[in-house]
Amino acid sequence: MKNVGKGLEKQIGIYKISCNGNNHCYIGSSINIKERWQKHLAMLRCGKHDSSYLQHSYNKYGQDSLTFEVVEILPNATEKELRETEWYYIDLYKPQFNSAAPIVYNRKS
Numbered sequence: 001m002k003n004v005g006k007g008l009e010k011q012i013g014i015y016k017i018s019c020n021g022n023n024h025c026y027i028g029s030s031i032n033i034k035e036r037w038q039k040h041l042a043m044l045r046c047g048k049h050d051s052s053y054l055q056h057s058y059n060k061y062g063q064d065s066l067t068f069e070v071v072e073i074l075p076n077a078t079e080k081e082l083r084e085t086e087w088y089y090i091d092l093y094k095p096q097f098n099s100a101a102p103i104v105y106n107r108k109s
Contacts, residue, residue: 011034013073029085031082041063047059
């Protein structure tokens with residue numbers, strides 16, 4: 001995991017964190033994917049991640065069980081488009097580690 005996010009500096013898009021130990025995942029979005037991944041890892045290492053489910057899996061299976069991947073790069077996305085795309089992937093993957101829904105304006109269910 002040494003090079004997590006390499007080449008993704010200031011990339012806007014959707015990412016997925018998967019745990020190979022239990023096949024659960026987390027979907028997120030960011031205007032800087034590399035920086036966001038580093039924040040996830042820092043919080044996990046300190047035992048203070050916002051997702052208690054992801055933290056528990058990290059504690060149980062270890063850092064090497066996690067896989068980080070970019071789902072979609074959205075170079076010119078507005079915040080609204082980024083959140084709507086995140087919702088699309090949350091609906092698609094049904095991630096077990098997401099503890100809160102992304103903020104979406106005028107989302108129609």
